[in-house]
Amino acid sequence: MKYLAKIEVSLKPGHTDPEGNTTQHLLRELGYSVDAVNVSKAYSIQLEADGLREAKVKAEEMAKRLLANPTKDNYTISVEMQK
Amino acid sequence: MKLQDIRVLVMRVGGTNCDAETQRAFQALGVQAETRHLNELIKQRNLLDYHALVFPGGFSYGDYVRSGAIFARMLSAKLGGELRAFIDQGRPILGICNGFQILVEEGLLPGFDGVSGYPEVSLANNIPQGFKCEWVYLKNLNRGKCVFTSKIPQGKVLRMPIAHGEGRFLLPKEKEEQLLQKLVDEDMVVLRYCNKNGSDADGKYPANPNGSFHDIAGICNREGNIFGLMPHPERAFYWWQQPDWTAQQFMPQFADGKLIFESILEHLTKKL
Numbered sequence: 001m002k003y004l005a006k007i008e009v010s011l012k013p014g015h016t017d018p019e020g021n022t023t024q025h026l027l028r029e030l031g032y033s034v035d036a037v038n039v040s041k042a043y044s045i046q047l048e049a050d051g052l053r054e055a056k057v058k059a060e061e062m063a064k065r066l067l068a069n070p071t072k073d074n075y076t077i078s079v080e081m082q083k
Numbered sequence: 084m085k086l087q088d089i090r091v092l093v094m095r096v097g098g099t100n101c102d103a104e105t106q107r108a109f110q111a112l113g114v115q116a117e118t119r120h121l122n123e124l125i126k127q128r129n130l131l132d133y134h135a136l137v138f139p140g141g142f143s144y145g146d147y148v149r150s151g152a153i154f155a156r157m158l159s160a161k162l163g164g165e166l167r168a169f170i171d172q173g174r175p176i177l178g179i180c181n182g183f184q185i186l187v188e189e190g191l192l193p194g195f196d197g198v199s200g201y202p203e204v205s206l207a208n209n210i211p212q213g214f215k216c217e218w219v220y221l222k223n224l225n226r227g228k229c230v231f232t233s234k235i236p237q238g239k240v241l242r243m244p245i246a247h248g249e250g251r252f253l254l255p256k257e258k259e260e261q262l263l264q265k266l267v268d269e270d271m272v273v274l275r276y277c278n279k280n281g282s283d284a285d286g287k288y289p290a291n292p293n294g295s296f297h298d299i300a301g302i303c304n305r306e307g308n309i310f311g312l313m314p315h316p317e318r319a320f321y322w323w324q325q326p327d328w329t330a331q332q333f334m335p336q337f338a339d340g341k342l343i344f345e346s347i348l349e350h351l352t353k354k355l
Contacts (some may be wrong), residue, residue, distance in 0.1 A: 012256070014256055015207070015253075015256070016210060016294075017208075018208045018209065018210045018211070018212035018294075019208055019212060021212065022212045064201075065156065065201075066148060066152060066153075066156055067148060069149060069152075069188075069202045069205050070201060070202065070255075071202055071203065071204055071205040071253060071254070071255045072205045072207060072253060072255075
């Protein structure tokens with residue numbers, strides 16, 4: 001069966017986000033009252049698996065093995081079946 | 084072993100740069116140096132024909148996901164066994180800039196408890212934000228473990244260029260001080276960014292160009308045979324690569340980066 005896994009990788013709290021800070025600065029320059037900007041990366045992954053449980057396990061593995069650096073990144077995963 | 088019998092491999096993939104300069108630096112010192120694509124190594128299975136391995140700078144696989152992450156996973160998936168044997172035999176591995184990022188992503192550096200297989204530290208986005216291409220001063224802090232700095236006296240200040248957007252050395256926040264202590268105790272800290280006179284950069288830009296924790300620019304593993312650094316020694320090999328060469332009356336023929344290459348070759352000639 002085909003599944004769509006969405007994995008979002010973001011910085012752990014307490015880590016400085018220079019890209020977010022620079023973006024926030026510019027948005028303020030443009031006149032928006034922006035308190036904070038955090039940049040994250042979102043991956044939409046189409047995969048094959050025998051059931052939702054296996055799809056989730058695979059997505060978790062992908063996040064751990066490649067997409068997130070455990071030193072500084074958190075990640076969230078959502079998986080849904082594709083029609 | 085004689086210098087001319089030593090074989091150095093510079094491993095490249097799409098997006099690698101400075102492989103030619105790195106190869107030339109080794110060749111200029113009288114050893115055999117070759118640049119090979121990762122795919123050639125996978126096909127020919129001949130990694131163990133080489134005495135030293137270098138991951139040069141650049142933007143391997145477009146720096147996608149994180150700098151060095153894809154190259155590192157490709158290595159462990161396709162060449163893991165040979166690489167493991169190479170490391171277990173204590174053969175030296177150098178990672179320059181993107182090469183350092185690859186070694187970190189592969190878990191070869193720092194390798195607090197040996198090869199981890201996942202990143203134990205990170206080389207994060209620079210602070211101040213952005214790509215930095217400039218000359219910096221570095222101090223050798225190593226007490227003698229690192230085989231790539233054996234010819235450099237402890238405390239000596241070196242000048243080399245950096246060129247990266249993701250070079251901010253970070254330890255996991257929750258264990259920062261404890262792991263720094265471990266790096267120092269095990270003699271794994273090699274190069275730190277510093278001021279021209281050798282005084283501490285104290286995390287301040289521009290002496291510390293990327294916001295690295297403890298001003299760390301380069302570290303080695305516990306055994307001292309794997310070394311990664313953000314600056315480019317191969318771009319500071321000849322006198323004419325330095326930015327102020329036209330303004331000087333006299334300059335020594337070679338620049339500071341040469342010492343890194345000489346150190347590892349001295350180690351190899353003695354050991355093999």
